Amino acid sequence: MSELNKAISDLTATFKQVSEDHADRLKELEMRFANQSRHVLSDDLAEFSPGLALAATEAFQELDGGRLRGRASVEMATITSADTTVGAGRSAGTSLVPGYRVPGIVTPAERAFTVRDLIAPGKTGLASIEYVKETGYTNNARPVTETTTKPTSDLTFNMVTSPVRTIAHLFDASLQILADAPTLASYIDVRATYGLRLVEETQLLWGNGTGQNLHGIMPQASAFNTGLRKAGDTKIDILRRAILQVRQAEYRASGIILNPDDVADIETTKDDQGRYIYINVVEGGTNRLWKLPIVETTAMNSGEFAVGAWNLAAQIFDRQQAVLEVSTEHADNFARNMCTFRAEERLALAVYRPESFVHGEFDVTT
Numbered sequence: 001m002s003e004l005n006k007a008i009s010d011l012t013a014t015f016k017q018v019s020e021d022h023a024d025r026l027k028e029l030e031m032r033f034a035n036q037s038r039h040v041l042s043d044d045l046a047e048f049s050p051g052l053a054l055a056a057t058e059a060f061q062e063l064d065g066g067r068l069r070g071r072a073s074v075e076m077a078t079i080t081s082a083d084t085t086v087g088a089g090r091s092a093g094t095s096l097v098p099g100y101r102v103p104g105i106v107t108p109a110e111r112a113f114t115v116r117d118l119i120a121p122g123k124t125g126l127a128s129i130e131y132v133k134e135t136g137y138t139n140n141a142r143p144v145t146e147t148t149t150k151p152t153s154d155l156t157f158n159m160v161t162s163p164v165r166t167i168a169h170l171f172d173a174s175l176q177i178l179a180d181a182p183t184l185a186s187y188i189d190v191r192a193t194y195g196l197r198l199v200e201e202t203q204l205l206w207g208n209g210t211g212q213n214l215h216g217i218m219p220q221a222s223a224f225n226t227g228l229r230k231a232g233d234t235k236i237d238i239l240r241r242a243i244l245q246v247r248q249a250e251y252r253a254s255g256i257i258l259n260p261d262d263v264a265d266i267e268t269t270k271d272d273q274g275r276y277i278y279i280n281v282v283e284g285g286t287n288r289l290w291k292l293p294i295v296e297t298t299a300m301n302s303g304e305f306a307v308g309a310w311n312l313a314a315q316i317f318d319r320q321q322a323v324l325e326v327s328t329e330h331a332d333n334f335a336r337n338m339c340t341f342r343a344e345e346r347l348a349l350a351v352y353r354p355e356s357f358v359h360g361e362f363d364v365t366t
Helices: 002-044 050-055 058-062 175-180 183-206 235-248 260-267
Strands: 120-123 128-138 154-163 165-174 255-258 292-296 304-308 314-327 338-351 357-361
Touching (some): 128 338, 165 183, 175 338, 260 292
Parallel strands (some): 255 292
Antiparallel strands (some): 128 154, 304 357
16 A cells, blocks of 8 residues: 555656646746747837847847957937848848738729620731622612513622731840749739730721721721711710611621710719619619610720621731740840840731721710
């Protein structure tokens, strides 16, 4: 029995010693954590001390804890939260208290591209698109008797060529910056592609066909027949009459292109009792008018409109879709540690039936 009591006593003493050791270790860890927390809070709250700033200097660190002789100093006037001397692990000119870095890059406003979506897509591996187009038709068909000579109708054709055009631009960037900010390369890719699309949309609508410009749709479109107007017509009425003009040309409109200013005017149109007639302002609505989708873009001038058979009367042929390339061999890039990004696309626009597009101005007094 005495041996059992002795064993229990020894075991109890061992547990007590272990508990005391753990308690001491825990206390030590708590003190370390408290010290570290004070340093973190000091950084976060910009509570600087001359000693902390001095310890952060490169000259102080070169003393190697006092084992080497030398001198280190820090200017008191520079110890501020806005502009502080920096040390190990920080770049020159960087504050000792970094602000929170929001991920990504804040981009400026971008235009939503939709004109291309209305036009029939295509691809080509050649330098131009050629198609035969009917340019004249004289219909002399009429009822005739069995033995008389049948009348002759006339058809004339013309070969039309739409050359592939190139849209491109360059960006210069520092190799060091790209190495320090890997996301910058992808950001340049996005912005470079956006720049191409921005010009592309303007070219599709307004290109004048001279030089390296596409021959856009608006310079070839039919002018709106103002004789279709009626007294008191609103913008909604005028668009319906433009659709009628397309139909009178034996085509069926597939879309409407408007400037955001005119879309806002249409959506806020009210009846005599002040009720909105186009849209429910609580629930919103689909962007359609007279059964046709509305393409809202600032590429269309305010106060103007375009209606047409976009899916039938025109086609985009991509020779080379947007490509981003980078090189260090441009100009004196090698000597300056620079690189050059090149964004480029090649495409052609064929406008088969210009008469199926109607372009005009609202010119309506509200």
